[in-house]
Amino acid sequence: MSDRVDDKKPIRVWCDGCFDMVHFGHANSxxxxxxxxxxxxxGIHTDEEITRHKGPPVFTQQERYKMVRAIKWVDxxxxxxxxxxxxxxxxxxxxxxxxHGDDITVTADGVxxxxxxxxxxxxxxxxxxxxxxxxDVVGRMLLMTRQHFYRGDKxxxxxxxxxxxxxxxxxxxxxxxxxxxxxxxTKKIIQFSxxxxxxxxxxxxxxxxxxxxxxxxxxxxxxxxxxxxxxxxVGLHTDPVINRYKGSNYPIMNLHERVLSVLACKYVSxxxxxxxxxxxxxxxxxxxxxVVCHGKTSFQLDINGQDxxxxxxxxxxxxxxxxxxxxxxxxxxxxxxxNRLEFEARNQKKEAKEIEIIKQLEKExxxxxxx
Ligand code: CTP
Ligand code: C5P
Numbered sequence: 001m002s003d004r005v006d007d008k009k010p011i012r013v014w015c016d017g018c019f020d021m022v023h024f025g026h027a028n029s030x031x032x033x034x035x036x037x038x039x040x041x042x043g044i045h046t047d048e049e050i051t052r053h054k055g056p057p058v059f060t061q062q063e064r065y066k067m068v069r070a071i072k073w074v075d076x077x078x079x080x081x082x083x084x085x086x087x088x089x090x091x092x093x094x095x096x097x098x099x100h101g102d103d104i105t106v107t108a109d110g111v112x113x114x115x116x117x118x119x120x121x122x123x124x125x126x127x128x129x130x131x132x133x134x135x136d137v138v139g140r141m142l143l144m145t146r147q148h149f150y151r152g153d154k155x156x157x158x159x160x161x162x163x164x165x166x167x168x169x170x171x172x173x174x175x176x177x178x179x180x181x182x183x184x185x186t187k188k189i190i191q192f193s194x195x196x197x198x199x200x201x202x203x204x205x206x207x208x209x210x211x212x213x214x215x216x217x218x219x220x221x222x223x224x225x226x227x228x229x230x231x232x233x234v235g236l237h238t239d240p241v242i243n244r245y246k247g248s249n250y251p252i253m254n255l256h257e258r259v260l261s262v263l264a265c266k267y268v269s270x271x272x273x274x275x276x277x278x279x280x281x282x283x284x285x286x287x288x289x290x291v292v293c294h295g296k297t298s299f300q301l302d303i304n305g306q307d308x309x310x311x312x313x314x315x316x317x318x319x320x321x322x323x324x325x326x327x328x329x330x331x332x333x334x335x336x337x338x339n340r341l342e343f344e345a346r347n348q349k350k351e352a353k354e355i356e357i358i359k360q361l362e363k364e365x366x367x368x369x370x371x
Contacts, residue, residue, distance in 0.1 A: 011037030014095035016081045017105075018050050020057040021137055021213065021332070022067040023253075024192070024260035025101075025129035031191060031264075032126035033099035034073035041093045042074050043081025053083055053108045055346025058138070058335055063216045063327075070219050072266040084113045087120055101128035104357050131182030132257065135347045137213065140252050141336045142344065184256035192263040194270070198288075203229030206289040208275050208308075210242045210329070212251040214261035217295075217327030224321045225293040226267040233287055234262050235275025245300045252329065278308040284315065293321045297328070 015033045019026050019042075034040040044064055050057045057064070061079070069077050082089060084107060085098050098117045102125045105113045117123040198204050205228045211218050226232045236258050242251045251258065255274060262271050276283065279292055292312035302308050312318040336343055 010039050012039045012041060012093070012095045013037040014041050014043065014085070014090050014093060014098045015100065016043035016045070016078075016085055016098070017100075018045050018054065018057060018134075019064050019068050020050065020059055021134045022059075022064065022071070022261075023132050023134070023137065023214075024257060024264060025132040026068075027071050027073070027192070027260070027264035028129045028188075029099075029101045029126055030068075030071055030073045036099060036124060036126075037096065039075050040073055041076045041078060041095055042068050043078040043085075043089065043093075044068060045083055046080050049083045054350060056339065056342055058134070058332065058343075059216075066216055067219060070223070070266055071264050083107060084111065084116065086116050087122065090117065090122060097122040097124055099124045099126055101126055103128050104354070106353060106357070110353070129182070135350060137252065138336055138343050138347060140249070141333045142340055182257060184260075188260065189263070192260050196269065198231035198269070202231045203290045204288055205229035205232045206235065206279065206283070206287060206292045206312075207232070207294065208235035208237065208272075208277075208279065209294075210237055210246070210251055211258050211262050212242065212253055212329045213332050214253075214258070214265070215327050215329065215332060217323055217325040218262075219265065219267075220325040221293075221295045221321060221323035222265060222267045224323060228291045228293060228319060228321075231269045232267055233270045233272060233289070234268050235272040235279075235283075236262065237277060238274045241277050244303075250329070252333070278302045278306060278310070279312050281311050284311060284317070289317065291317055291319055293319050295321055295323050 013033050013036055015030060017026070030040060030042065044061065047057055047061050059067070065077055065079055068074055076093075078089075078093060090096075090098060098114065100114055100123070107113055112118070114123055205225055207222070207225050209218075211234065222232065222234070236255060239251055239255050253261065259271050259273050262268055272283075283289070284292075289312070292309060294309060299308060307313070309318050
């Protein structure tokens with residue numbers, strides 16, 4: 001650990017990773033990392049590096065850089081960060097130590113990517129968020145499962161059902177990227193939320209939608225929408241509502257998961273958990289909304305055949321915002337399905353590697369006990 005001459009110097013924390021299909025698990029690791037210091041630098045690997053060590057990423061490096069920059073606990077992003085974290089990088093960015101989740105990341109040759117910083121005692125761990133991983137989300141898309149979203153008393157899949165959906169391999173799963181289940185708590189929402197009210201002088205902006213697999217299109221839209229005021233509220237439609245207008249196994253991410261992904265975005269001040277499909281007069285009054293925005297994407301009429309934005313339009317408070325980004329949730333699913341074989345191979349390889357590491361760790365523990 002570097003000797004601290006000036007105690008007042010803010011502690012600078014380094015994190016790095018692939019941050020592919022940025023989800024609330026990534027955001028939660030960055031939140032915990034930031035809490036260990038005052039300034040958070042996040043290094044992100046290039047597409048080439050990820051392909052070499054793990055398999056092709058779903059998102060391009062430019063998309064991944066942008067997504068991480070928009071997470072509210074991130075102060076700085078370093079592009080093209082080395083896959084094996086070294087001391088030179090930590091020193092170049094003046095970071096005191098490196099933080100990573102409590103899983104093990106290895107290179108293509110099976111080397112722990114944090115062995116150098118661990119040896120130098122400049123490594124700290126935070127708790128990995130259980131029940132969410134890129135691997136799991138990709139699995140939902142490939143298998144077209146519907147078990148992740150709200151279905152009344154069957155909201156969550158039970159382990160027996162899951163094994164039959166995902167195949168027997170899943171029974172010997174890795175606790176890190178294997179298919180487990182995210183348990184949403186109020187504590188997590190509080191940790192992610194700003195918890196602030198709009199000031200009386202604030203102009204309140206309201207937007208609503210699915211925000212499923214929160215992506216760069218959503219991000220560009222929210223950034224632009226936020227410029228119409230001072231306090232941005234995002235209304236998230238419920239899972240059955242989204243499934244009604246999108247069909248298939250949409251949404252890919254359930255309401256609880258979408259809440260956290262949107263709350264992690266630095267442009268968002270507040271989230272409505274299960275917003276009405278149509279923007280009602282009650283909602284406009286309750287939040288004292290000044291402007292309602294929607295992107296250039298199309299939207300469906302409500303079940304009563306009415307325009308969901310009829311109320312704000314009549315109040316002259318409706319604006320169409322051009323995100324200038326044509327990313328959609330469907331495009332992400334398409335990317336994955338088009339590269340199905342590669343992603344399946346990548347998922348299996350990653351999990352098999354982790355199971356191998358876990359077995360090894362258990363063996364070492366047993367050996368220590370018997371000594
Ligand atoms: N992370 C976490 N919780 C998760 C997923 C990731 O805390 N559910 C953390 C990782 O431990 C790491 C950081 O997020 O510190 C960046 O992760 P990344 O390199 O993208 O790794 P993966 O572990 O491969 O994430 P995923 O399996 O979701 O691709
Ligand atoms: O499709 P979804 O309901 O998730 O979209 C939420 C909001 O984001 C909508 O207003 C939509 O028009 C906007 N959006 C956008 N550009 C994109 C994707 C979504 O402006 N590429």
